[in-house]
Amino acid sequence: MTARRHGVAVLGEPSAHVSDVGLVEVWRARCEPGATGDYVSLDPRLFIVLEPLDAEVALTGRAGEAASRGRSASFVPAGEPVRLSVQGATTIRHLDLHFDASRIGPVAGLRDVSVSVPRLMFVDERVQRMARLLEAACARAGDGPGLYGDDLVVALIAAALTGGDPGARRSLLSDRQLSLSVDFIEANCARTIRLHELAELTGLTESYFSHAFKAATGTPPHRWQRQAQVRRAKDMLSRTSVSLTEVAFASGFSDQPHLTRVFKSATGKTPAAWRAGQR
Template identity: 35%
Template sequence: MTVQITDRPDGVAMVLKPLAEKTVSQGYCVRSWTGITAEITDLHGPGRGPEDLRSKRPRLTAILEQVGGHAEMRLTPPCQARSRAEIGYGAANHLSFIPADMPFWQFAQRFRYIRRLIIDFDLPVLAACLGDEIEVTSRFAPRVMFRDSRILMLAELLADACLGTHADSRSYGDSLALAICYNLFRPGRKDEKRSGLAPAQLRRVTAFMEQSLPNAVALKDLAEMTGLCESYFSRAFKASTGMAPHRWYLAAKVQRSQKLLLETGDSLADVALASGFADQSHFTRAFRTIAGVSPGAWRRNHGI
């Protein structure tokens, strides 16, 4: 098996290597910051068998971007694929934290593209840098497929910093690394209470919302499915998913459009209409809000 390594001028190692039989290609970049080692990975489907992601150090895994299918994280290797409704959520923007040396598996199927960030933590270095501001212990409890909008935002920025070539990217990356550590390990975090939807409620609601795409379901109808009032349902949904229901719909429509951008040669106007947007202008604004770039730029960046 051949592995191709390209050295960049800024010292960042870029690696492209063949993967498991079901996966077409992968590219990744590894970089070290204060107290962490970060690995940003681009996976191209259509599938990937159980992948053991255990580490000698505490590890945070973030699924930052995903087109099609789902990526499931588990403490035991999955015996067989499960539907998105059974998993609870199949889209991106979920995190998993695993203590050192604990078995940890990723299973992904029917996807076109996944962008994944893995962070390994050097606890002695972090303790020296942050002192009493964080709880450093070897007895962490695992947290699988959880959502935290603040950590996800920092993880997105760190992933971009991993690929950065600016002279000041070192200090910028160090700041992001310490911010992630503070938000993940700060004292009292485990006692914070967020009242979200029950897992069964979340599975039922998100499955119904997905089946209704590209049309939205009235907030009143979603709340009635869970037996909650509209205002409480909105807060609980956001606590469970990291986004309000209307934002979830927007992200889901953009994800639907990304699949069309990759799989078809349709014009942006046709993709916009097929994804449930009023016109190309509305589509472009929404796409930029969720993905950070225009649909045309995103399509070019992904080789279409």
């Protein structure tokens, strides 16, 4: 991305997560009154303001201009110039996600959405929730979000581009409950996870948890687990030379044909073809 800033000072280094889908960076910047920034990204980009601001901030692009002092999200298509302008002094903590649309894979509703249409400074609680979880994952000590960060990336993109789900406003899952849930699914994705385990983990009934999880993420718990299994299979395929049968068992599939069916549905390629492409 190219950037020209005036009156904008970056505070520290960003925390980041790099995956085969895209690049996530969480930044903090101090803006002086009248500060401006001109940005162009070679890839589609999500710009998500993570906390309320002390002054109004505006974004101007082909779609016009939008301004806000609150949490917001913006989608900027590849190659689209956008200008940030600040009315007064404020600190901005924001998440930037640059992604490759061709690598997202099948996501419900996403094929009907054009990645060439900008959306500036819209408000969506699901987008904010996914962004907060991804920010927390990027800030972890050690090797960061790991595989489950990729699932958060895809969930964030889907929430932002498909316009979210009104049901998300009815979700009473706290950030802690949601974080506990997705962490648990990632750690145990290779075995059968019962709904009652997740319900007990969060202190909710099974029915309530199931509806609240889907409202918060756009994905039922069992589908989130299946995505985690595919991510684990990808990791093994790229890092090791073990057989596809071993990959299948280690990532929670019943056998190699089961892995192949699910993997091809999720990625468009068989595990063998995907491994060959990585090499």
